[in-house]
Amino acid sequence: MPTRDAITEALRSVALPDGGNLVSRDVLRALTVEGDAVRFVLEAPDPEMARRMEPVREAAEAVVRALPGVGSVSVVLTAHGPAPKPPSLKIGQHPQSQAGPQKIAGVDRILAVGSGKGGVGKSTISSNLAVALARAGRRVGLLDADIYGPSQPRMMGVAKRPASPDGKTIIPLEAHGVTFMSIGLMLKEGEAVVWRGPMLMGALQQMLGQVAWGELDVLIVDLPPGTGDVQLTLCQKSHVTGALIVSTPQDVALLDARRAIDMFGKLKTPILGLIENMSTYVCPNCGHEAHIFGHGGVSAEAARLNVPFLGEIPLSLDVRLAGDTGTPVAAGDGLVAEAYRRLAERLIGGGMA
Numbered sequence: 001m002p003t004r005d006a007i008t009e010a011l012r013s014v015a016l017p018d019g020g021n022l023v024s025r026d027v028l029r030a031l032t033v034e035g036d037a038v039r040f041v042l043e044a045p046d047p048e049m050a051r052r053m054e055p056v057r058e059a060a061e062a063v064v065r066a067l068p069g070v071g072s073v074s075v076v077l078t079a080h081g082p083a084p085k086p087p088s089l090k091i092g093q094h095p096q097s098q099a100g101p102q103k104i105a106g107v108d109r110i111l112a113v114g115s116g117k118g119g120v121g122k123s124t125i126s127s128n129l130a131v132a133l134a135r136a137g138r139r140v141g142l143l144d145a146d147i148y149g150p151s152q153p154r155m156m157g158v159a160k161r162p163a164s165p166d167g168k169t170i171i172p173l174e175a176h177g178v179t180f181m182s183i184g185l186m187l188k189e190g191e192a193v194v195w196r197g198p199m200l201m202g203a204l205q206q207m208l209g210q211v212a213w214g215e216l217d218v219l220i221v222d223l224p225p226g227t228g229d230v231q232l233t234l235c236q237k238s239h240v241t242g243a244l245i246v247s248t249p250q251d252v253a254l255l256d257a258r259r260a261i262d263m264f265g266k267l268k269t270p271i272l273g274l275i276e277n278m279s280t281y282v283c284p285n286c287g288h289e290a291h292i293f294g295h296g297g298v299s300a301e302a303a304r305l306n307v308p309f310l311g312e313i314p315l316s317l318d319v320r321l322a323g324d325t326g327t328p329v330a331a332g333d334g335l336v337a338e339a340y341r342r343l344a345e346r347l348i349g350g351g352m353a
Contacts, residue, residue, distance in 0.1 A: 002069045004031060007038060010063045017052050022060060036071030038064055043078050050079035089164035091186045092195055092203045101239050104208055107141065109218045109241040109353060112234060116256025118225035121277040122246045124323055125313065126222035127155045128330035132344035133218060133353055134177035141179040141219040143207055145230050147200050148193055150184030152222060157326020161185055170211045176331050181211050197229040204233045218353040227263040235267040242272035242352065249276055249297035261305065272352050274302040279312035311343045
């Protein structure tokens, strides 16, 4: 019969990847000898070392099996302690200092989609325009910068949390041909973001600089309503190609749109054009056309400001249904999809996207 001493001595000849042997490094555990059957455990200091020690386990089994009187050998490889936790990615921190606006690696143009007030369909325009540009052959990214009210994950049909291999780099997701990132992907459903201005600014800076956007022709940034910290941070920390202003036709919406235009002017960000959303409603039953919010107000404002009027997007039940189900209406066909296709063509033809 093999003896414990003979087995232990044989195992001294088996070296570990990082130096020493199975006995000198105190890796050998639970050695038992029952007749000609030998069993023992090799305990690695951590799971990573255990993965590297499979050849060591095989070598230990071979040297013991070669001993006189040994009939069978069972060697189990285990690890001491829990597996290491994956890198922790935290979004929302105080902004990092930088010397002037920085270009985002691989991104050719940045289009900011803004409005002076909420409820005019800015996020709907952003997601559908991104999809329309992607269908036109452009490499498109979409950044949901509406940090207090991120709606793009629902509109784009994305719920998976982005990965981070090192706790710093953020791997964006992809939907409908668009590379996509939103603070909403980092939160539990219904969880509120309760941050002061510096945290907002830091979060936007992270999503601009830490996301691995890859090579993009255009990055569309869906801004929150108003003229606050996020808008200031975007225009001051990155090279924004220009802004698209979204408004409904009525005078109240245009009052706030003018404030957004004035803000971008003060930040030296060009206004690339105005878009009139919810411009016309066509009854699906009788075909009657109604102008629920008025009509033509945005085109008149564009003419007054001497900036391009980029087009009208009709009001349609299909837009709401598509947004709620996570497939933007621009991904399909029909009257509204055609309006977004024409909008995308104008931007591409004008060298803006």
